[in-house]
Amino acid sequence: MSRRSELTIDLGALRRNVTRMRAAAAPAELWAVVKADAYGHGLIDAARAALEAGAGALCVVTAQEGEALRRSFSDARILVMAPLATGEEAIARSAGLEVALSSPVAPEGLALHLKVDTGMGRWGMSVEEAETVPRKRVVGLMSHLATADDDDSTYARQQIARFSEVARHFDGVPAHLANSAATLGHPEARFDAVRCGVALYGLSPFGDDPAKHGLEPVLSWRSYVALAKTVAAGGSVGYGRRFVAERPTRVGVVPVGYADGFRRGLMGTEVVVGGSRRQVVGAVSMDALVVELDEEEEGATVTLLGDGVLAEEHARHLGAINYEITTGISSDPLRADRKVVDG
């Protein structure tokens, strides 16, 4: 390891997840959501693997993300799912992006997806507004589900029913509604295409073990024990003395902290040190965390994610969701190495 930590992105796993989700979506097309640097996995690498595995389009949130994709993928369909910011229309036009429209004022010269709010209460316009948009450049009708990952499916089923009703008013316009959770859990939400993000990265949209859904984590994150020491009984670890040793305790300092995306609240979560599960002790600081050790020596590999350590576990520990874990990891080359493998 030439830096303090190393991120490994497994594009083989990503392609297998795309294949898995395509099978779940069929006969609908799968569109790959690669916003936010592909949920922290790397925009261009993830997009390339998704297209190779049969994704029919790429979905992002900003025109700049779309423009960056266009430089690498001259023929791909690229959809910007959120409204353009002031000044972004020109970028979208020159990059040939398709855009989601959340109000009936249609920008000139762009292929449009009418985004209807069926209950998410965020972006999107009313059906009445959507019906006033001239159909000439409309290439899609879309909406977004608020509770597709919820055990209680009542609200999701209401939204799906509402969207089906809307779709009847837009005969012949390709309709897309489902995210990853709905693709797996609500077959009636598939329509003509599904927009999957989280599942493609091998993360469970339900926060449980991704293997249960046939998904494999794509990202792993490793560092090492940079310094091993024994804390005497009564001695403490880190800011605020959040860990006080009851007996002499061997610990290892790992050069990764919350500035790298290993969140401060992850005290007590487990990582793998030299093949065994070990607890993070004391408050995580900006540039370091501390793990409890047994016999492991300095230099031992510490797996923060991967080797069975799931983003879902860290998320549960934080009261967060797995999406927040991977999007929060910093791949800043001044701090971490990033390696792409194709397994």
Ligand SMILES: *Cc1c(COP(=O)(O)O)cnc(C)c1O
């Ligand atoms: C992010 C996003 C998705 C993908 O959701 P996942 O839960 O990651 O599959 C789909 N549609 C819209 C509008 C989104 O913003």
